[in-house]
Amino acid sequence: MLKIKSLKAYYGSICVLKSISLHIKEGEIVTLIGANGSGKSTLLNAIVGLAEKAEGSIIFKNNELLGLPPSKIVKLGIVLVPEGRQLFYPMNVMDNLLLGTYSIYSRKNRRDIQKRIEEIFEIFPELKKRKNQLAGTLSGGEQQMLSIARALMARPKFLLLDEPSIGLAPKVVENIFHILLKLRGSENLTIFLVEQNAKLALEICERGYVIETGQIVLSGSNDELKNNKEVMRAYLGRTEM
Amino acid sequence: MAIWNKDYETIDREELEQLQLERLQQTLSRVYRRVSYYKNLFDKISFDPFEISSLEDLKKIPYTTKDTLRLAYPYDMFAVPLREVVRMQSTSGTTGQSIIVGYTKNDIEHWTDLTARVLSAAGVTTDDIIMISFPYGLFTGGIGFHYGAERIGASVIPGSSADIEEQLTIIKDYRVTVCICAPTFLSQMCEIMEDKGITPAELSLKTALLGAEPWSENFRKQVEDRLSIKLYDNYGLTEIIGPGVSFECEYRNMLHISEDHFIPEVIDPDTGEPLGFGKKGELVLTTITKEAYPLIRYRTGDLTTLYNEKCECGRSFIRMARVSERIDDMIIINGKNIFPSQFEQILQDVLGKLPKFQIVIDKKDSFDEVEIQLEVSQDIFYDEMKRLAEIEKRISKEIEEKLDIIPKIKLVEPLSIKRRLKRKKVIDKRKN
Numbered sequence: 001m002l003k004i005k006s007l008k009a010y011y012g013s014i015c016v017l018k019s020i021s022l023h024i025k026e027g028e029i030v031t032l033i034g035a036n037g038s039g040k041s042t043l044l045n046a047i048v049g050l051a052e053k054a055e056g057s058i059i060f061k062n063n064e065l066l067g068l069p070p071s072k073i074v075k076l077g078i079v080l081v082p083e084g085r086q087l088f089y090p091m092n093v094m095d096n097l098l099l100g101t102y103s104i105y106s107r108k109n110r111r112d113i114q115k116r117i118e119e120i121f122e123i124f125p126e127l128k129k130r131k132n133q134l135a136g137t138l139s140g141g142e143q144q145m146l147s148i149a150r151a152l153m154a155r156p157k158f159l160l161l162d163e164p165s166i167g168l169a170p171k172v173v174e175n176i177f178h179i180l181l182k183l184r185g186s187e188n189l190t191i192f193l194v195e196q197n198a199k200l201a202l203e204i205c206e207r208g209y210v211i212e213t214g215q216i217v218l219s220g221s222n223d224e225l226k227n228n229k230e231v232m233r234a235y236l237g238r239t240e241m
Numbered sequence: 242m243a244i245w246n247k248d249y250e251t252i253d254r255e256e257l258e259q260l261q262l263e264r265l266q267q268t269l270s271r272v273y274r275r276v277s278y279y280k281n282l283f284d285k286i287s288f289d290p291f292e293i294s295s296l297e298d299l300k301k302i303p304y305t306t307k308d309t310l311r312l313a314y315p316y317d318m319f320a321v322p323l324r325e326v327v328r329m330q331s332t333s334g335t336t337g338q339s340i341i342v343g344y345t346k347n348d349i350e351h352w353t354d355l356t357a358r359v360l361s362a363a364g365v366t367t368d369d370i371i372m373i374s375f376p377y378g379l380f381t382g383g384i385g386f387h388y389g390a391e392r393i394g395a396s397v398i399p400g401s402s403a404d405i406e407e408q409l410t411i412i413k414d415y416r417v418t419v420c421i422c423a424p425t426f427l428s429q430m431c432e433i434m435e436d437k438g439i440t441p442a443e444l445s446l447k448t449a450l451l452g453a454e455p456w457s458e459n460f461r462k463q464v465e466d467r468l469s470i471k472l473y474d475n476y477g478l479t480e481i482i483g484p485g486v487s488f489e490c491e492y493r494n495m496l497h498i499s500e501d502h503f504i505p506e507v508i509d510p511d512t513g514e515p516l517g518f519g520k521k522g523e524l525v526l527t528t529i530t531k532e533a534y535p536l537i538r539y540r541t542g543d544l545t546t547l548y549n550e551k552c553e554c555g556r557s558f559i560r561m562a563r564v565s566e567r568i569d570d571m572i573i574i575n576g577k578n579i580f581p582s583q584f585e586q587i588l589q590d591v592l593g594k595l596p597k598f599q600i601v602i603d604k605k606d607s608f609d610e611v612e613i614q615l616e617v618s619q620d621i622f623y624d625e626m627k628r629l630a631e632i633e634k635r636i637s638k639e640i641e642e643k644l645d646i647i648p649k650i651k652l653v654e655p656l657s658i659k660r661r662l663k664r665k666k667v668i669d670k671r672k673n
Contacts, residue, residue, distance in 0.1 A: 003259055006266075006294035018291035021263040023256075056294070215270045215291060219263060220347065227346045228532070229325045 007056035031201040034211035077157035085147040089136030100153030141172035198235035245361035264529035311338040343533035355485030356389025363473040367394035374422035376402040381483025416445040424456035495560035581666040
């Protein structure tokens with residue numbers, strides 16, 4: 001579904017992604033594990049067209065994404081749930097959700113969008129209860145759910161998540177990951193998950209890549225990554241086997 | 242016959258190339274960070290491992306040779322700290338300093354899958370009883386296949402280096418269906434069966450996977466007819482992983498290379514120029530999943546030819562011709578390059594069967610002299626002096642015609658030529 005070949009990205013003259021290659025097949029949940037500043041978010045931004053300067057190739061279903069504006073990329077079915085949720089806090093839940101439909105919004109589609117909101121509320125019943133509440137007054141977990149819900153409004157085929165667990169209580173994170181697993185089945189989603197919480201990420205993914213200072217240094221199935229003592233030590237915080 | 246890792250073994254070329262590129266980039270970034278030899282090498286030739294943007298770029302890196310690995314003795318080529326290493330094997334060191342090869346938990350996992358592929362392709366299933374007659378221990382053959390056979394779920398008997406008569410009894414009584422061994426093991430087994438009057442019908446054996454030393458198509462035919470079994474070839478070397486690099490499928494038409502773990506190339510052994518498909522040269526391998534002991538463009542010393550035509554079995558991997566010669570087997574006799582296998586072929590053609598033989602080379606008046614010692618056995622040679630003389634003459638004539646050498650032929654007592662696991666066919670006295 002997605003194939004990245006030797007991708008390089010720069011901030012000014014500094015090369016922050018050095019020849020990154022990876023692929024994601026349809027229906028997979030793939031995780032990218034890495035420390036702070038290793039280039040995880042830059043990689044996601046490059047996929048959705050937000051990187052300052054990038055070279056190489058990112059092929060999504062036979063379309064070259066490099067050079068396309070973000071709006072076109074969203075239309076192809078790729079949506080990013082950004083780090084830190086990036087909600088519009090002074091607006092209510094409903095309006096935040098509607099903003100997620102900007103790429104398909106029109107009078108003609110009104111009924112369709114209404115139907116989609118109902119579907120979304122079925123997945124996230126919490127949000128329905130709070131549909132008129134301002135986003136800024138939601139709890140952290142609810143905000144994260146709203147951020148994911150907003151992304152789903154555009155009916156993406158490929159969902160990118162940038163550290164959805166950050167700042168959330170373990171129980172809440174577990175709930176969110178549970179919903180992601182369900183979504184893969186019900187929405188036919190392919191998921192690329194960027195996480196610092198490697199332990200959790202490896203619980204739900206099939207495969208993963210490890211990124212270190214802008215390079216992929218390791219990849220494998222979740223079992224293979226769990227077998228690798230270095231990954232364990234660096235990202236799972238476990239020293240004993 | 243079953244394909245063990247169908248997703249990988251039948252992967253389409255484009256997908257495979259993406260996978261290889263990803264794994265190659267990861268391997269290069271790891272060796273650059275962790276193996277001082279590669280760090281120094283890349284720095285010296287100003288090669289930036291992150292400039293690799295296609296598989297073709299691999300060709301910019303110089304070859305790694307066995308000498309480098311010897312100099313790195315014991316641990317300098319390891320890419321992980323020793324606490325991550327869960328196993329060590331080593332080369333026999335018959336031709337010099339031995340080489341220690343380490344494996345992480347994942348390396349062992351991959352190796353197990355790779356030997357399971359080899360066995361599956363030869364038709365091994367959970368119903369089989371397998372005798373592994375390779376020595377266990379430092380040598381990778383025994384334990385490498387052991388893990389793969391267990392993963393398939395076959396019943397494994399670690400025969401190892403137990404006495405061959407004892408192993409034959411086990412093969413017969415335990416109703417062993419598959420034997421993994423060296424070719425010499427099988428020929429010795431045939432001899433013992435003949436001595437003891439055991440017929441092939443008394444055995445349940447149907448398949449043998451041979452390794453550890455080269456064996457010819459003639460040998461295959463001969464043993465298959467004699468024992469009514471099928472012989473399968475496979476290829477591997479300790480430095481790279483052990484057995485599991487490439488293997489024959491049911492069509493037994495060259496060996497499939499597990500390209501999801503190894504990138505093969507063939508080069509001209511003299512100039513180092515990469516050769517294309519269909520050209521015979523030295524096999525060069527790059528490991529792309531190894532964690533503990535990754536090697537970049539390792540010169541195997543084995544001569545082969547690569548083919549990219551698809552095999553009927555459905556596997557999409559590149560195939561390599563069976564390896565019958567190693568570069569260091571090559572002998573130079575009066576300025577001509579000759580391989581022991583060429584003598585083997587001639588003996589086979591003249592006698593219809595292959596006797597035990599060895600070649601002794603010596604220098605006399607600055608001229609190389611070749612003596613071929615043939616072991617006398619009942620089924621090949623006859624007692625009558627006249628016939629013996631005639632056979633000697635025929636062999637001598639053939640060798641003169643085909644190899645342009647006039648050899649001395651010497652017949653020796655049965656069992657007088659030493660049997661070893663890695664049989665050396667040439668004794669070169671010129672070096673002393």
